Amino acid sequence: MNVAVAKTGKGRAVSDLFTSAEGRLPGSPGVTAVRREAFETYERLGLPHRRIEEWKYTDLRALVGEVLPLAAAPDAAALKRAADAVKAHAIDGARKLVLVDGVFAADLSDAKALAVEVGFKTLRETLEKDAGLLKTATVDAVIALNAAMATDGVVLSIADGAQLSAPIQIIHIATAASASAFSRSQVTIGKGSRATIVETFVAAGATAYQINDAVLVSVADDSDVAYIRLMDDAPDAVNVTSQFVTIGANVKYNFFNMTTGAAVSRLQGFITLAGEGSELSANGVNLLKKTEHGDTTLVVDHAVPNCVSREVFRAVLDDRAHSVFQGRIIVRPDAQKTDGKMMTRALLLSDEAEADNKPELEIFADDVSCGHGATAGALDDSLLFYLKARGLPEKQAQALLIQAFVGEAIEQIADDGLREHVIGIAERWLERRQ
Amino acid sequence: MALLEVKDLKVRVEEREILHGLTLTVNEGEIHAIMGPNGSGKSTLSHVIAGKPGYEVTDGQILFKGEDLLEMSPDERAAKGVFLAFQYPVEIPGVATMNFLRTALNAQRKARGEDEFSTPDFLRKVREVSKSLNIPQDMLKRGVNVGFSGGEKKRNEVLQMALFEPSLCILDEMDSGLDIDALRIAADGVNALRSPKRSMVVITHYQRLLNYIVPDVVHVMSKGRVVKSGGKELALELEASGYAQFEDAA
Numbered sequence: 001m002n003v004a005v006a007k008t009g010k011g012r013a014v015s016d017l018f019t020s021a022e023g024r025l026p027g028s029p030g031v032t033a034v035r036r037e038a039f040e041t042y043e044r045l046g047l048p049h050r051r052i053e054e055w056k057y058t059d060l061r062a063l064v065g066e067v068l069p070l071a072a073a074p075d076a077a078a079l080k081r082a083a084d085a086v087k088a089h090a091i092d093g094a095r096k097l098v099l100v101d102g103v104f105a106a107d108l109s110d111a112k113a114l115a116v117e118v119g120f121k122t123l124r125e126t127l128e129k130d131a132g133l134l135k136t137a138t139v140d141a142v143i144a145l146n147a148a149m150a151t152d153g154v155v156l157s158i159a160d161g162a163q164l165s166a167p168i169q170i171i172h173i174a175t176a177a178s179a180s181a182f183s184r185s186q187v188t189i190g191k192g193s194r195a196t197i198v199e200t201f202v203a204a205g206a207t208a209y210q211i212n213d214a215v216l217v218s219v220a221d222d223s224d225v226a227y228i229r230l231m232d233d234a235p236d237a238v239n240v241t242s243q244f245v246t247i248g249a250n251v252k253y254n255f256f257n258m259t260t261g262a263a264v265s266r267l268q269g270f271i272t273l274a275g276e277g278s279e280l281s282a283n284g285v286n287l288l289k290k291t292e293h294g295d296t297t298l299v300v301d302h303a304v305p306n307c308v309s310r311e312v313f314r315a316v317l318d319d320r321a322h323s324v325f326q327g328r329i330i331v332r333p334d335a336q337k338t339d340g341k342m343m344t345r346a347l348l349l350s351d352e353a354e355a356d357n358k359p360e361l362e363i364f365a366d367d368v369s370c371g372h373g374a375t376a377g378a379l380d381d382s383l384l385f386y387l388k389a390r391g392l393p394e395k396q397a398q399a400l401l402i403q404a405f406v407g408e409a410i411e412q413i414a415d416d417g418l419r420e421h422v423i424g425i426a427e428r429w430l431e432r433r434q
Numbered sequence: 435m436a437l438l439e440v441k442d443l444k445v446r447v448e449e450r451e452i453l454h455g456l457t458l459t460v461n462e463g464e465i466h467a468i469m470g471p472n473g474s475g476k477s478t479l480s481h482v483i484a485g486k487p488g489y490e491v492t493d494g495q496i497l498f499k500g501e502d503l504l505e506m507s508p509d510e511r512a513a514k515g516v517f518l519a520f521q522y523p524v525e526i527p528g529v530a531t532m533n534f535l536r537t538a539l540n541a542q543r544k545a546r547g548e549d550e551f552s553t554p555d556f557l558r559k560v561r562e563v564s565k566s567l568n569i570p571q572d573m574l575k576r577g578v579n580v581g582f583s584g585g586e587k588k589r590n591e592v593l594q595m596a597l598f599e600p601s602l603c604i605l606d607e608m609d610s611g612l613d614i615d616a617l618r619i620a621a622d623g624v625n626a627l628r629s630p631k632r633s634m635v636v637i638t639h640y641q642r643l644l645n646y647i648v649p650d651v652v653h654v655m656s657k658g659r660v661v662k663s664g665g666k667e668l669a670l671e672l673e674a675s676g677y678a679q680f681e682d683a684a
Contacts, residue, residue: 381487386524389484390534390594391512391542400537404528404577 015043018148021070025151027127034131039148045141054140054268057324057356058295063264064238068210070149071101071179078175081204083108085173089200089232091421094169101174102181102211103152108171117162117193123153123184133186133216136244138270143242146182146214153185153214156197160190160220167196167226167418172213174206174237184214187227191220191248196415197227201261203234210238221248221275227255228418230425233262235290240266249275249304256413257284258422259294260429266295266324273300273307273335280309283412285422287429288321288353295324302335305365311342314409316402317353318433328360331368338368346376347405349398399430436497437462437633438483438602443494445475445482452478454658455494460602463630467644467669468637470655471677476637477521479655480606483635484518485511498602512538513545517600519591521607526578531590534578535560539597563596567623585616592623603627603634609643621646641673656680 018039025035047064048055074082082100086108090096097120098108104122111120126133133155134147154170174181189195201211211233219225233239239262247253259265273280286294300309315323329340346355359372379401387397406426413419438460445453452475460466470476482489483496485508496503503511526534540550551559564574567589579587588608595603605624609617624634624647636647644652644666652668653660654677661680662668 380524382524383526385486385508386520386526387534387538388508389486389512389518389520390538391509391545391598392538393509393541393545394507396537396541397509400529400534401526404526407528 017067026124031127031131034134035148038144041144042141048141058266068178068180071176071181074100074175082173082175085202085204086171089202091169091198094167096169096171097154098171099183101176102183115164117159119157121155123155126155142212142240146184146212149182150184151182153183155186157188158190158193158195162193164195167198169198172201174203174209177206178208180210182212186216189219189223189225192222194224199229201231201233201239207234208236213241215243217245219247219251222250224252229257231259231265237262238264243269245271247273247278249277251278253280255282259286260425264293268297270299273302276304276306278307281412283312283409285406285409286315286323288323289318291320293322297326299328301330302338303332305336309340312409312412313344314406315346315355318349320352322354324356326358329370331363331365333364336365336367340370342372344374348378395434435462439497441495444492445478446490446492452658456659458660460633462633465634465649467649467652468655469672474655475658476655477606480518480604480637513542515601517595517603519605521610523579523587523591525580527580529578531574531578563593567593568619584611588620592620596627601632605636607637609638641669644669654680
């Protein structure tokens, strides 16, 4: 197999990545043309590096170096491992949609059991007709690469007025070692509906894999949506995800991301409040150890007046871990009465851990309330001593305080069951420390 | 029988010696009061017994039930039966009091090789003790000490004392920040825990607290040493004449 090397700082450019995969990438001839164009964009830009402002703290050229070749189709043994992983990570009562190495796995999914109000197709199916889903407004190398290479994904369409009691859980499973998976999904939520989407990223025996995922979400007026991402990838994996979210009027959108794995991860979210009277709650927790690097980059665009956005992020960093939070709030000239706040706090459990916070407010309206805050520090010695004096050994005392620290973000998840699920992931992470 | 033996203890904080050879023996079941002016080293003594970091013991020893306490981590000391009621109990947002109490109790039991408390037993015990201390149930659902008044914090310390059943309780300035009613409730809680198997060291500036928790022995500390010991009447004497007479003795 050819090992594809992306354009690097040294100027090497090898397009084997695309040419070797092209025959396996689905889509009509029109789609192929869009893919080629996207790949050319990617080749022109190369992997993002520190001199590109948006990627200043997450230099993929230094951290990742090369993009691995597209994963081959999983064999029977890999599918068996994937089935076990699905069982281990499925949320009670959720309707599961499973992508194995970026390709929809019908046998592992509950696509037929989805509520009647939920339309479902695969990306592969939609690309037979139309390349629309490969196009996005934002030009960024990893997004262009995703458009060029996306093999599959889920395309969900939730009808107006649908009240979904069960969450829909998209489970990404990596089975192929030293290979890349490219997925792209779309979630369209109709007017006045209620839905919960969970995305889970896990490995089933795979190591050193790379994920490049993109999700396009649009939420129509008067809806109430929870979107929860759980990135629990293998310790040597790479996961770069781009989310584009457009929110209509009078919507409640509750977003949560938890990162508990991957050598290098980046979630970049572009959220546009496009209808008045909406409330965005975007929160997250990074639990990182060893040399893990986790980046959450959110751009919240208040395009219209009278919306509220709240961002609460917590990072817990052990060993030499590195967490990045970049939060930009844009308030457009017409977006009066915007109320946007973000607060990010990092807990450093080691002297060598690093937290970078970059808040940016771009305010073009004059009657708004916006603010941000960021802190980084160690556990409070006086609290630790109190707990130890009551009989808690050091690690257990730390664990209790860490749980409380991340709890401030986790408690933003409204659903009791999902909140408990997330707390469980955090507890297991803490147990592995002890 | 001696429960706690502090022998010629010398303690430094940073470069400064705070305790200059302190000796103190507390027998099983006794209540000792330690009085003394600010800066005499009372709180340092309580912190060193509990194992707070930042203190350097340069000489002497502390034996608890005959074992070397200074060799133990703070959690080991707690499991052995040492309890420090803090002068200023910390607030721990996000850690529900009930969860904290159960985690601490079970950690101590585990360290002693005992079974964990069953949930019904635990709840019954917490309910019973909190009722006697006038601690409302909704307080137990809140973060540890978060938003508690001074009196509530001290009652929460007494609640823990009752739950953990330590053999040595050190009450560090329990009266600070309490009005007379709050003091009475907390002191009543402490008195209910008096037992021939339990000793207490009551650290205070003022004689007032000793009207409620009546000691067997009173020690006067000055400049890092015990300079005088006597019966409970010594406290009254101090209240009348002040600490000045001992400053020279030290």
